[in-house]
Amino acid sequence: MTRGRSPRPPSALIPFAVFGVLLFSVPLIGLLVRAPWSRLGTVLSGPVVTQALRLSLISSVAAALIAAAIGVPMAWILARVEFPGRALVRGLVMLPMVLPPVVGGTALLYAFGRRGLVGEALYQATGIVLPFSLWGVVLANVFIATPFLVLTVEGALRNLDPRYESAAAVMGAGRWRVFRRVTLPMIGPSLAAGALLAWARALGEFGATITFAGSLQGRTQTMPLAVFVALEQDRDVAIALSLVLVAVSLAVLVALRNRWWGPS
Amino acid sequence: MHGPTRSAIAVLGALLVTAAACTDDPGAPGSQPLLVFAAGSLSAAFEELGAAYEAAHPGVDVQVSSAASSFLREQILEGAPADVYASADPENMEQVTEAGMARTDPVVFVRNVMEIAVPAGNPGRVTGLADFADPNLLIGLCAPQVPCGIFGRAVLEAAGIEASIDTSEPNVLFLITKIEAGELDAGLVYATDVASSELVEGIAIPPEWNVEAEYPIAVLTGAAHPDEAAAFVAFVLSDSGRSILTGYGFLAP
Incomplete structure (x- = not known):
């Protein structure tokens, strides 16, 4: 905090804000109350949890990196290049945010599955089968999470003061150099926030993953999948798993908040 | 900011009005919903059973919710307002009866x-x-x-x-x-x-x-319409109900 005093909100906002906070915190408290604290150690040290956590971390980080690699170029073009059908392209890119993830997973299956539109050629040429593999999990995560990064970065690019880039260009920097030396550093915080959002979305991904990549302990069973399957049999295990997921996500979101969501 | 904000609210409002206008069954005001939890393998057969029952009992709206029996069991134990539970195995049904959530004794209706x-x-x-x-x-x-x-x-x-x-x-x-x-x-x-x-x-x-696999069915204590639920279960066990079920490859109990 660099400001002296924080401002007082208009009082009409307070009850709504309090209600909102309750809406998010009460379910979490419910989870904590039901948690099998005495069994927690045993439950969490089992191979199901450690393997699922490992797979979740690998696939979500990989998905966030890939989302950045394809999301930034898409955001740049969507924000700055006028071309026919731009609204349609933007809609397509944003679609996974609103589609039920299971629909996304099914679409992926018919596109990249062993018998899919593209997947069949890939399988014939290389023998690679994406479903039921960790790459399948990553692909499902990328599909679902990338829109969050595109949305964030496109917003930042639109709000960028164009004078810096123009100045760099006037001084003789090529387009790539301007992008790398001026644009990227200026949208850095938004890119980081977008990547973080994409990572968090990927970490919690369930529907597209189960539909496209299946679920096998140690190969494709990420934390959300393990929670869902555990729920069928042992609620304690499901709650314990959920707590780990909550703790990891919350820790990252809180720790990075100050650094990445602008000054505060 | 006013323009976009206002049009966004207008679009959402229009969606809400449209959604309110498309109720499931506009011809049947005050129709009674009957929520049936059926194991995933029963999904298609129960959709047909529900439609046949609705045809014979105007004013009843049979809603079939299909998922794994264990998942449905968990929802019932957590207080889901279902009227009927049809499980794909006796074990999940047993947990429901042991928790005192079944109003009637489970009956095996297919294999x-x-x-x-x-x-x-x-x-x-x-x-x-x-x-x-x-x-x-x-x-x-x-x-x-x-x-x-x-x-x-x-x-x-x-x-x-x-x-x-x-x-x-x-x-x-x-x-x-x-x-x-x-x-x-x-x-x-x-x-x-x-x-x-x-x-x-x-x-x-x-x-x-x-x-x-033996499939048991029972009326639940959480049933909002226990009589209607019992009548639906009786229909499932009846000859016409059974002929629908065997049409889907189920074996008579």
Whole structure:
């Protein structure tokens, strides 16, 4: 905090804000109350949890990196290049945010599955089968999470003061150099926030993953999948798993908040 | 900012009005909803049972919610306002009755057996359970926590086969979808799933290894309309109900 005093909100906002906070915190408290604290150690040290956590971390980080690699170029073009059908392209890119993830997973299956539109050629040429593999999990995560990064970065690019880039260009920097030396550093915080959002979305991904990549302990069973399957049999295990997921996500979101969501 | 904000609110408002206008059943004001929780394998049969029941009882709206029996059980134990529960195994039903959540004694209304399902044309050239040990084939089962996964594993164990499994799907609908798409070479599902899909072929399992599933049904204590629920259960057990069920490949109890 660099400001002296924080401002007082208009009082009409307070009850709504309090209600909102309750809406998010009460379910979490419910989870904590039901948690099998005495069994927690045993439950969490089992191979199901450690393997699922490992797979979740690998696939979500990989998905966030890939989302950045394809999301930034898409955001740049969507924000700055006028071309026919731009609204349609933007809609397509944003679609996974609103589609039920299971629909996304099914679409992926018919596109990249062993018998899919593209997947069949890939399988014939290389023998690679994406479903039921960790790459399948990553692909499902990328599909679902990338829109969050595109949305964030496109917003930042639109709000960028164009004078810096123009100045760099006037001084003789090529387009790539301007992008790398001026644009990227200026949208850095938004890119980081977008990547973080994409990572968090990927970490919690369930529907597209189960539909496209299946679920096998140690190969494709990420934390959300393990929670869902555990729920069928042992609620304690499901709650314990959920707590780990909550703790990891919350820790990252809180720790990075100050650094990445602008000054505060 | 005013323009976009206002038009966004206008669009959302228009959606809300449209949604309110498209109620499920505009011709039946005050229709009674009857919420039936049915195991995933019962999904298609219960949709038809529901439609037949609605036709015979105007004013009743049968809503079938299908998922793995264990998942439905968990929802019931957590207080879901379901009227009827039809489980794919006695164990899940037992947990519901033991928790005092069943209003009537469970009655077995159909039986089912397991079968090998392969995509149409059998691209993996699967001939029997022995192929489930082939690591080059993509093999799927249901998760070991749900009935079809428990039965599938019991079949493999009875046959003495160490299966090379590529996925444990959360319920039989997920599993059959992946077999239909040709993404899996084979899986163990209910005979009824094979009967109701045009995109898969079935390979029978020798009876000495096969497992028979019994499906119990009961009215729940949480039922908002217990009489209507009991009447629906009676319909499921009736001759006309049974003929619908056997049409989907189920065996009479």
